[in-house]
Amino acid sequence: xxxSKDVAKRAGVSQxxxxxxxxxxxxxxxxKRNKVLQAMEELGYYPNLIARSLVTNSTRTIALISGTLxxxxxxxxxxxxxxxxxxxGYKTIVYFEDENEDEITDxxxxxxxxxxxxxxxxxxxxxxxxxKKLVNSQIPCVFFNRRPRNExxxxxxxxxxxxxxxxxxxxxxxxxxxxxISGKTDVSTFNERKLGFEETMQQSKIxxxxxxxxxxxxxxxxxxxxxxxxxxxxxxxxxIICATDAMALICIDIVMSMGLRIPEDIxxxxxxxxxxxxxxxxxLTTVGHQKLAMGEIAALNLIEMIEExxxxxxxxxxxxxxxxxxxxxxxxxxK
Numbered sequence: 001x002x003x004s005k006d007v008a009k010r011a012g013v014s015q016x017x018x019x020x021x022x023x024x025x026x027x028x029x030x031x032k033r034n035k036v037l038q039a040m041e042e043l044g045y046y047p048n049l050i051a052r053s054l055v056t057n058s059t060r061t062i063a064l065i066s067g068t069l070x071x072x073x074x075x076x077x078x079x080x081x082x083x084x085x086x087x088x089g090y091k092t093i094v095y096f097e098d099e100n101e102d103e104i105t106d107x108x109x110x111x112x113x114x115x116x117x118x119x120x121x122x123x124x125x126x127x128x129x130x131x132k133k134l135v136n137s138q139i140p141c142v143f144f145n146r147r148p149r150n151e152x153x154x155x156x157x158x159x160x161x162x163x164x165x166x167x168x169x170x171x172x173x174x175x176x177x178x179x180x181i182s183g184k185t186d187v188s189t190f191n192e193r194k195l196g197f198e199e200t201m202q203q204s205k206i207x208x209x210x211x212x213x214x215x216x217x218x219x220x221x222x223x224x225x226x227x228x229x230x231x232x233x234x235x236x237x238x239x240i241i242c243a244t245d246a247m248a249l250i251c252i253d254i255v256m257s258m259g260l261r262i263p264e265d266i267x268x269x270x271x272x273x274x275x276x277x278x279x280x281x282x283x284l285t286t287v288g289h290q291k292l293a294m295g296e297i298a299a300l301n302l303i304e305m306i307e308e309x310x311x312x313x314x315x316x317x318x319x320x321x322x323x324x325x326x327x328x329x330x331x332x333x334x335k
Contacts (some may be wrong), residue, residue: 002045010039022061025089033038056150061091062302063116065107065123067145069096071218072248073276074122077144077295081120084299090117094320097123112120120295124148129219140305142316144298147188152304155318156269159189162271162287162322163196169285169324171204174333175239177231179212181223181242181251190215193243212237222251227254231266238266238333245270245277245286252329253283263331273325283328289320 003023013032020028021036024127028036039045064081067074085092093116095107097138107261111119118140124131126149134141140153149155178201194215201208212230216222230237239254242248247271252262256318260266270277273288290299301316 004042004045007036007039007206010043011035023058030304031087035202041190054245058117058245058306059091059115062118062120062299062306063093063095063111064120065095065097066191067097067123072276073145073244073246073272074202075296076274077122077251079295079298080293080295083297085303086302088299088303090303104186106148114201118306119140120144120298120302122146126188126191127186140302142298142302142305144294145189151189151315153316155294155316155320157271157302157320158189158322159192159271160196160199163243164270165195165239165268165285165322165324166285167197167200168204169326170239170241170269170330171200172208173239173267173330174335175238177212177235177239178211178215178238179237180243181226181240181247182248183218184215190243197241208307216249218244219248223247223250224254227251228258231258231260236266239330240266240268242268242270245272245274245284248286248329249276252284262329264334267330267333269330277325278327285327285330286325287322288325290323292319 003016004018008018011018011032013036017028017032018036020048021033025033038174062085064078068076069075074096080091093111095110097107097239104238116139118136118141121134121143122140122145124143124146131148131150143154145154145156147156167178179195180194182194183190185194198208211233214226216226228283230240240248240251242251248268255262255268256265261272262268267285271286273286276282297318297320301318305316312333
C-alpha cells in the first residue's frame with residue numbers, strides 16, 4: 001500500500017511536508033505543494049481521511065445546504081462556495097432541495113455522519129424547527145441569503161432597501177399599477193422584500209391594489225397560472241416586480257408568449273442580479289451588489305470561524321448594500 005513516506009520520497013520533500021499539504025496546504029509554498037500533489041497523483045495515493053480526522057479532529061469538509069438549482073442564484077452561489085472552499089483546502093458536500101421540510105430533516109443524519117467542520121445554509125425559515133438541531137450540534141454555521149429570526153451568523157442583502165430601490169425606480173418612471181409577485185413570507189428574504197415594496201408604495205401616497213400583490217409557490221406552474229390573470233384584468237398592471245430574478249425571467253417568457261412587448265407594453269424587474277439577468281436575450285433590470293459574491297463572503301467567514309474556533313462569539317452579521325442595475329426591461333410609462 002502506498003504511504004505518505006512514498007509520496008515524500010517521490011516529491012523529494014520530508015514526510016511532515018506531505019502532512020502539511022494534506023492538513024494545512026496554505027502553509028506550504030506553492031512549488032513544494034504542487035510537487036507533493038503531483039507525486040500523490042502519480043503514485044495513486046489516497047490519504048486515509050477517517051484516520052486523519054481522528055488525529056486532527058477535523059475532516060476539512062464543509063456542508064452546503066442550498067435551495068433549488070432551478071434558481072440561478074443558488075447555482076451561482078454553490079459554484080463560488082465550492083471554488084473558495086477548494087482554495088482554502090476544504091471539500092464541500094452539497095445538498096439541494098425543493099422547499100421540502102422533511103427533506104431538510106433527512107439531511108441532518110448524513111451531515112452528522114460526515115463529521116463536517118462547518119455548515120453553510122441558504123435554506124432556513126424565519127421560525128424553522130431544524131434550527132434547534134443545528135444549535136445543539138455546536139457545529140460552526142453561517143446562513144446566507146436567508147436567516148432565521150433568532151440571533152445567528154449570516155450574510156444577506158439588505159432586502160428591504162433592495163425592494164425599495166426597485167419600487168422607487170418604477171414609480172419614477174410613472175408607473176402606479178405595479179404588480180408584486182413573491183414567494184411565501186415565512187422566509188426572511190421574501191418577508192423583507194415585501195416590507196420594502198409596501199413601505200415605498202405607502203410613502204409615495206399611491207394606493208396599493210391588493211389584487212396585484214401575490215405570495216405564491218415560486219414554481220413555474222404557479223407563475224404560469226398567475227401572469228395571464230394579471231394581464232387580462234380590466235386594468236392590468238403597467239409594471240411587475242418579481243422578488244427574484246428567477247421568477248422575473250419566467251414572467252418575461254410568459255408575457256412575451258402572450259404577444260406583449262417588454263418594456264413597451266409592460267415593465268418587468270427582479271432582484272438578485274444573477275448572471276442570466278445580464279444576458280443579451282433578457283437585459284433584466286434588477287438589484288444586486290457589486291462586491292464579492294454572497295456565497296464567497298459566507299464561505300470565507302465560515303472557514304475563519306472553523307480555524308479560529310470562534311463558532312459562538314462574536315456573531316458575524318453582514319448586510320450587503322444593494323445597487324440598482326437598470327437594463328432594458330423597464331421604461332417610462334407611455335400614457
